[in-house]
Structure formats: structure tokens, C-alpha cells
Amino acid sequence: MVKTESPARIGRPRDPGKDEAVLLAARTLLAEVGYQQTTISAIARTAGVNTPAIYRRWSSREALIEEAVHGPGGHPLPRSTGDLRVDLTTWVHIFLVRAARPAARAGVPGLLADSRTAEARQRLLAIGAPVRAAFQDLLDDAVRRGEIPAGADAMFLFDLLAGTTTMQGLTRGLEGQDRFVDALARSLYVLAAHPADAVGTEAVGQ
Amino acid sequence: MVKTESPARIGRPRDPGKDEAVLLAARTLLAEVGYQQTTISAIARTAGVNTPAIYRRWSSREALIEEAVHGPGGHPLPRSTGDLRVDLTTWVHIFLVRAARPAARAGVPGLLADSRTAEARQRLLAIGAPVRAAFQDLLDDAVRRGEIPAGADAMFLFDLLAGTTTMQGLTRGLEGQDRFVDALARSLYVLAAHPADAVGTEAVGQ
Numbered sequence: 001m002v003k004t005e006s007p008a009r010i011g012r013p014r015d016p017g018k019d020e021a022v023l024l025a026a027r028t029l030l031a032e033v034g035y036q037q038t039t040i041s042a043i044a045r046t047a048g049v050n051t052p053a054i055y056r057r058w059s060s061r062e063a064l065i066e067e068a069v070h071g072p073g074g075h076p077l078p079r080s081t082g083d084l085r086v087d088l089t090t091w092v093h094i095f096l097v098r099a100a101r102p103a104a105r106a107g108v109p110g111l112l113a114d115s116r117t118a119e120a121r122q123r124l125l126a127i128g129a130p131v132r133a134a135f136q137d138l139l140d141d142a143v144r145r146g147e148i149p150a151g152a153d154a155m156f157l158f159d160l161l162a163g164t165t166t167m168q169g170l171t172r173g174l175e176g177q178d179r180f181v182d183a184l185a186r187s188l189y190v191l192a193a194h195p196a197d198a199v200g201t202e203a204v205g206q
Numbered sequence: 207m208v209k210t211e212s213p214a215r216i217g218r219p220r221d222p223g224k225d226e227a228v229l230l231a232a233r234t235l236l237a238e239v240g241y242q243q244t245t246i247s248a249i250a251r252t253a254g255v256n257t258p259a260i261y262r263r264w265s266s267r268e269a270l271i272e273e274a275v276h277g278p279g280g281h282p283l284p285r286s287t288g289d290l291r292v293d294l295t296t297w298v299h300i301f302l303v304r305a306a307r308p309a310a311r312a313g314v315p316g317l318l319a320d321s322r323t324a325e326a327r328q329r330l331l332a333i334g335a336p337v338r339a340a341f342q343d344l345l346d347d348a349v350r351r352g353e354i355p356a357g358a359d360a361m362f363l364f365d366l367l368a369g370t371t372t373m374q375g376l377t378r379g380l381e382g383q384d385r386f387v388d389a390l391a392r393s394l395y396v397l398a399a400h401p402a403d404a405v406g407t408e409a410v411g412q
Contacts, residue, residue: 034319035319106319108318109315109316109317109318109319110315110319111315112314112315112318112376112377113240113241113312113315113316113319121377124377153389156386156389156390156393159370159373159374160366160370160390160393162373163369163370163372163373163374164365164366164369164370166369166373167365167368167369167372167373168365168369170318171318171327171330172327180362183359183362183402184362184366186402187362187366187393187397190396190397190400191393191396191397194396194400196389196392
């Protein structure tokens with residue numbers, strides 16, 4: 001995550017430590033004062049940087065809050081264990097914990113309300129791209145190992161994972177999390193194991 | 207939906223026609239001026255009723271907006287056709303269309319931000335209860351017909367349906383809807399046909 005930069009250039013044009021401080025300040029403010037009051041100037045004050053420094057790094061308040069809410073934020077994705085059921089359980093758990101964080105519960109509804117422009121969609125896709133790619137790899141590896149057949153729609157399964165955990169985290173937080181994580185991880189596994197091509201050729205439910 | 211009430215008592219304590227006018231006014235305002243500006247007084251003005259009349263019927267602005275956004279609003283649920291795949295496709299389509307309505311895209315994020323209290327959760331559960339019960343019936347009927355085995359977790363599948371369509375409607379609207387509806391309806395069917403009890407006893411993915 002941390003860019004290599006010579007100490008002499010710190011602060012201009014980019015300082016990873018300062019970036020992290022700004023993102024942390026945004027998360028703290030979201031949790032403490034809510035979306036509306038998490039303004040650029042409040043974030044700058046909390047992080048101890050000036051406003052122009054923030055605008056050099058982020059094009060808008062929404063872009064900054066998106067990264068604060070949807071960026072990794074201390075919950076990195078794990079390496080594959082070689083067992084897709086185990087890996088899916090870990091992914092669902094991480095997604096739920098992130099969606100249930102106070103910063104996400106305050107920030108995601110605000111972003112959903114404010115970020116329906118094409119530009120905002122592009123930003124969100126860019127933030128999500130590495131995670132989507134990692135999810136695709138997870139399923140591809142399971143196909144290579146012979147754990148699931150080829151043909152699963154990984155990007156649809158990713159939307160199912162992201163959408164369901166986001167709504168669960170926003171509305172229920174971590175309440176009933178064990179049952180939820182098991183049910184969703186199992187569902188993703190069953191769907192990965194039964195790609196669309198196979199339906200109709202198998203006697204489901206008989 | 208319409209309560210039987212003698213014409214002489216219209217307006218006190220309840221007038222279904224007036225209720226509908228208030229809900230329609232709330233939806234119109236959400237779509238036109240957004241969540242923040244959809245106030246009780248703006249709704250009253252648009253609907254041509256007075257504010258106390260609204261408070262006699264709804265306990266708060268949030269309760270009213272919730273009913274405007276999550277109530278049926280012209281998209282009633284259909285009767286079962288006797289074919290679960292067909293019925294699930296219809297349900298997913300209706301849920302997506304409702305989540306993509308301008309009133310929902312403006313109102314749902316605001317409600318998610320404002321309605322995280324236990325009281326708000328209770329209200330939402332009460333609004334959703336008949337729809338959840340109808341979904342449970344849909345699956346129970348399919349079990350009775352022998353279309354799927356018993357044991358599906360209907361309430362978890364309902365959360366999957368509601369969460370995924372809500373996020374899809376909010377972020378993408380009706381863009382790519384045919385592919386999305388097919389993929390989600392198929393997923394719900396596969397999951398209904400492979401309840402948890404059966405996993406492990408069948409050779410998934412072999």
C-alpha cells in the first residue's frame with residue numbers, strides 16, 4: 001500500500017502517511033458526527049493538514065469519503081487457503097465487518113444518495129477493481145484445483161456478496177453474524193458449484 | 207388495501223384516499239427534490255392536507271417516507287403461476303423495478319442513514335412482514351408440488367433477494383436489468399433447490 005518516495009519529497013505531491021491520516025480522520029468523523037458534517041475542512045482540521053493538500057489528492061469530498069469507506073482500512077483480504085468454502089467464509093466475514101463499521105454505516109447511505117453520477121460510478125468501479133479481480137482469481141483457482149466446475153459468473157457472485165453484506169451491515173450490523181456469514185458463504189459456494197450452463201441438465205430438487 | 211369506512215367519517219380518524227394522496231405526494235417530492243427536502247410540511251402542501259392529519263396517521267417523517275418507499279405503490283405481488291422459476295423471475299423483476307424508482311433511489315439512502323434505531327427496525331419489519339410471508343408461501347407451495355425439496359431458508363433467501371435488488375436498483379437502476387433479473391432469479395432457484403441439509407451429501411462440482 002505504501003508508495004516508495006524519498007523523504008525529501010514528503011508532502012509534495014504525495015505523502016502516504018498524510019493520506020492515511022486523512023482517511024483515518026474521515027472515518028473517525030463519519031462515525032462520530034455523521035455524513036453531512038464530515039466536510040473537507042473538518043477532515044483537514046482533524047488530520048492536521050490543510051485543505052489544498054486534500055484537494056491535491058482527492059478530486060472531491062465524495063471521492064475522499066468513498067476511499068475512506070470502501071478502501072481496505074485495516075481489513076486486507078487474505079490469501080487463499082486452497083479450500084473455497086473456507087475462503088468464501090473469510091471473505092463474507094470481512095465484507096460484513098467492513099459494512100458494519102461505524103464509518104460505513106454513516107458513510108455508505110450518504111454516498112448512495114450523493115454518488116449516482118457516471119463519474120461517481122467510475123470512481124467506485126476503480127476502487128473496487130482490485131477486490132473484484134481477487135475474487136475472480138479465487139474462483140479461477142478453485143476451478144483449476146477441480147473444486148468447482150468452470151462457468152461461474154464471478155462478477156455476479158461478487159455483486160451478490162457485496163450487495164447482501166452491505167445491506168446486512170447497514171441495517172443489522174453484526175447482529176446474528178455467525179448465522180448470516182455461514183448462510184451467505186454456503187450460498188456463494190453452491191452457486192459457484194452450479195454454474196448456469198449446468199442447470200436444466202441436472203435434476204435439481206428431485 | 208382500502209379500509210371500509212362510512213363516508214360520514216372520512217378524514218377522521220382515517221381516510222384511505224387521503225392516505226394514498228399523502229404517500230403519492232411523498233414519492234413525488236422524493237423524486238423531485240430529494241430526501242432532505244421531503245419534509246412533512248412539503249408533503250402536506252403537495253397532498254393538500256394539513257400537517258396534523260399526517261401526524262394522526264404516521265408517527266414521524268421517517269415512518270411516512272418508509273411507507274411511501276417500501277409500500278406496494280402500484281407494484282403488487284403476483285399470484286403464483288405454479289412454476290417456481292417463473293415466479294422467482296417475476297419477484298426479482300418487481301423488487302428491482304421498485305428499488306430503481308426515483309422515489310426509492312432518493313429515499314432509501316436517507317432512510318438507511320436515519321433509521322438505524324430499534325424503533326425504525328420494528329417499523330420496517332412490520333411493513334415487510336406481508337411480503338416475507340408471501341415469499342415463504344411461494345417456497346412452501348413449491349415444496350408441496352415437489353418442485354424443490356423441503357428445508358430452504360426462505361427468510362435468508364428473502365434477504366438475499368431484497369439486499370441484492372436494493373443495491374442494484376440504487377447503484378445501477380434498470381441498466382442491464384434482463385441479465386441481472388435472470389441471474390438472480392436463477393440463483394434463488396438453485397439455492398431453494400439445494401437446501402443446507404443436502405450439502406455434503408451431494409457431489410457438488412464433480
